[in-house]
Every structure is written in C-alpha cells, then in structure tokens.
Amino acid sequence: MSAASIALLFAAGGVLVLVGMWFAWRARGRRDAAAAATSPAPGGETIARFPRAAYVSTTAEGAPLERIALPGLRYKGYADVTVRRDGVTIEVTGERPVHIGAARVLGTDETGMRIGKAVERGGLSLLLWRADDSHGTSEAGDDSRILESSFRFTDAAEQRRFAAAIEQILTPAACGAGDRDTHGTTQEDA
Known part of the structure; x- marks a missing residue:
C-alpha cells in the first residue's frame, strides 16, 4: 500500500467517526428535547441576578457524567442566571434563554465535579429541577x-x-419532593 492510500484510508475513517458523532449528538438532542423547560415567559419580581456565571452542564440526577442536551443548555459557557418569584431564567451566551418555573424548582446543592468541570469540593452549585417530560420519554416512563x-x-x-x-x-410541594436535603453532600463528594 502506498502512503497516499493509507492517508486516504485514515481520512475516510476520520470522516466516518465525525459523521457518527454528529448523528449521535442530534439523536441525543431529539431525545432530550421533550424535557425542555416550557414554562411561561418570565415576568415575576427579580430576587437575584448572577451575570457571567459559568454554566457547566445539565445532567440527570445520579448521573453526573452524562450531559443532557436540552435546547438552550447544550453547551457550557457564561450565563446570566436570574432568580424571579416565578422561576429561574438561564441565558447561556449564544443560546436561547431557558425559563424553569418555580413549581419545577426543587432546590440547590453543591458538588466538586460534573461532566466538563472538576473543581474543589463544593465549588459548583447545582440547581435541582424537575424536567418537563410529560411526553413520557424518560427511562422510567x-x-x-x-x-x-x-x-x-x-x-x-x-x-x-x-x-x-x-x-x-x-414551593411547599417542591420542598417535600422526595424529602430531599437541599443543601447536602452529593454522592461524588462523599
């Protein structure tokens, strides 16, 4: 085999890998689109605003290394996070804003590791929230x-x-959801 044929073979293999990755990312996006935040547009009184917070990722509870590809929350970057009486709005730079209604917010937590970032213990803040998965696409159905x-x-x-x-x-319903501790140690910190 000549050097040119070997180079062509490797190039073709690389293109196949990239195409496979592209199809897998699109499939993940379609799978996770049902869980997207579809709450009404924000309009409540602003409680706190956090400009240029570093958004890391959104993961499923108990799966800190599996990114959820939600529209508006797919990629890491700087985000403006606004907490209002009616929910939380996350605006990642270059993405569309995502509003999570207050009824779906379950609390906060801290951790030291998520997909895409590892820092000191408790260096990352977690926003815990219930997905809008009314189409029954979660693994539990x-x-x-x-x-x-x-x-x-x-x-x-x-x-x-x-x-x-x-x-x-x-909300009182969120506070009682699973009797969770909203300021505890996560599994990976233990």
Whole structure:
C-alpha cells in the first residue's frame, strides 16, 4: 500500500467517526428535547441576578457524567442566571434563554465535579429541577425525571446568595419532593 492510500484510508475513517458523532449528538438532542423547560415567559419580581456565571452542564440526577442536551443548555459557557418569584431564567451566551418555573424548582446543592468541570469540593452549585417530560420519554416512563444544572460562581458568597435566592421560590410541594436535603453532600463528594 502506498502512503497516499493509507492517508486516504485514515481520512475516510476520520470522516466516518465525525459523521457518527454528529448523528449521535442530534439523536441525543431529539431525545432530550421533550424535557425542555416550557414554562411561561418570565415576568415575576427579580430576587437575584448572577451575570457571567459559568454554566457547566445539565445532567440527570445520579448521573453526573452524562450531559443532557436540552435546547438552550447544550453547551457550557457564561450565563446570566436570574432568580424571579416565578422561576429561574438561564441565558447561556449564544443560546436561547431557558425559563424553569418555580413549581419545577426543587432546590440547590453543591458538588466538586460534573461532566466538563472538576473543581474543589463544593465549588459548583447545582440547581435541582424537575424536567418537563410529560411526553413520557424518560427511562422510567413518567414525568418525574430530576435534572441538575451546574454553575461555577465567582466565590463562595455568590454560591450562598444563589442558594438563598432559590430557597425563596421553593414551593411547599417542591420542598417535600422526595424529602430531599437541599443543601447536602452529593454522592461524588462523599
């Protein structure tokens, strides 16, 4: 075999891998689109705003290394996070804004690792929320899929301010959901 044929063979293999990755990412996007935040447009009183928070990823509860490809939350980047009385709005740079209604917000937590980022223990803030999976596409076949969106704030004071703002919008139903501790240690931190 000549060097040119070997180069062509490797190039063809590389193109096949890239095409396969593209199809897999599109399939993941279609799978996760049903869980997208479809709450009404935000309009409530602003409790706190966090400009240029580093958005890391959204993962399913208990699967910190599996990114959920939700429209508006697919890619990491800087985000403006606004906590309002009616929910949380996340605007990742270059993506469409995502509004999560207050009734779907379950609380906050802290961790040191998520897909795409590993930092000191408790260095990432998690927003815990219930997916809008009313089409029954979650693995359990119900609408109870819990997601964790992770953020890296500038300092620990911002993390505490974020947790306090989220606590102000929690509904009684969310507080009792699974009797979860909204400020505990996650499995990967234990």
